[in-house]
Amino acid sequence: MKRTLIIAEAGVNHNGSLDLAKRLVDAAKESGADIVKFQTGNPTAFTSRYAEKAEYQKENTGGDESQLEMLKKLMLSHEEFYELKDYCDTVGIEFLSTPFDIGSIDFLEKLGCDIWKIPSGEITNLPYLEKIASTHKQIIMSTGMATLDEVGDALQVLKNNGADGITLLQCTTQYPTPYESVNLRAMLTLKEKFGCKVGYSDHTKGIEVPIAAVAMGAEVIEKHFTLDRNMPGPDHQASLEPDELKAMVSSIRNIEQAMGDGIKKPSESEIPNIIVARKSIIAARNIKKGELFTKDNITTKRPGNGISPMKWQEVLGTRAKRDFMEDELIEL
Incomplete structure (x- = not known):
């Protein structure tokens, strides 16, 4: 400073x-x-x-x-x-x-x-x-x-x-x-x-x-x-x-x-809010094990501590490795 x-x-x-x-x-x-x-x-x-x-x-x-x-x-x-x-x-x-x-x-x-x-x-x-x-x-x-x-x-x-x-x-x-x-x-x-x-x-x-x-x-x-x-x-x-x-x-x-120093990066004060404000790929409804992930059964919602929506295309078409309840974070 x-x-x-x-x-x-x-x-x-x-x-x-x-x-x-x-x-x-x-x-x-x-x-x-x-x-x-x-x-x-x-x-x-x-x-x-x-x-x-x-x-x-x-x-x-x-x-x-x-x-x-x-x-x-x-x-x-x-x-x-x-x-x-x-x-x-x-x-x-x-x-x-x-x-x-x-x-x-x-x-x-x-x-x-x-x-x-x-x-x-x-x-x-x-x-x-x-x-x-x-x-x-x-x-x-x-x-x-x-x-x-x-x-x-x-x-x-x-x-x-x-x-x-x-x-x-x-x-x-x-x-x-x-x-x-x-x-x-x-x-x-x-x-x-x-x-x-x-x-x-x-x-x-x-x-x-x-x-x-x-x-x-x-x-x-x-x-x-x-x-x-x-x-x-x-x-x-x-x-x-x-x-x-x-x-x-x-x-x-x-x-x-x-x-500041001009470097674009998350500040220490805002890092805790990343999970709160960003979104993750979430089950839009109950999903059975083995079911394909599609635009109909997954969505993006807060919190942001799961799979990033930037990997949306990677998730689509893969199969659920277990049952997921609605609003549960998707895991691959």
Whole structure:
């Protein structure tokens, strides 16, 4: 059984509050997720004052402030991240955070992150990719908004600068993502084209799509979650609440077990039911010793611990070696 790495994406759903961030850690741990992920960055280092909000951000937070002003309210400080990382260690869940600028890469490396999560928006950011790759750590990269060629170009930059162990996530950068925009089959295209591990970063409203992704071979699942979808902020509406996150994780673990080894054979759990559910060749009426077995005096009925009906033609025309009562198993 291959275990799926499940990343509970807290992102900025703490709304800039360390207390809320810790509560998100607790919820992620309770859900059974492997990793809880946040976002680290200096807004002025990665967003200009002229950058507008996305439409979904305007809908969720209003259109009066700029993207930069919104982000300044949402980011935790380095000091708070030190405390948050320690809290994750205490709770017993792996801490991860996506860096949004080169300075944050340096900070998170110092903090002790063992995995890099590259967001979709950085897939064309050459200096950023070179910096990430130079650390020689495992990389998980979302591919939202990207063409296959752009993914290939980013992979080449990463590999040319020393990166290894890269996992690509199929992703649609829309919050929430309409089901018709998910394109799960693109995950298989990434695997076939680039020969690497693949997974899925989900922004749909439900839990069905990430579960389906696991059934299709996703080795990593990332999903946004929040304490309450009604909280103010840009990403809450497209996030799961704690009970839903827990249900998703549980369902994925069930699917992992259900995938099996691909060998078609009776499972241990169903072997006892073979006798119960299958049929045998049975006397359709009382049969005398020496009588020929014909279509008129034999039939097939349960249980299945006698002669298999697949030997029907072999039985027809032979003679009964003894008397048989109706419904008795035929013996040759």
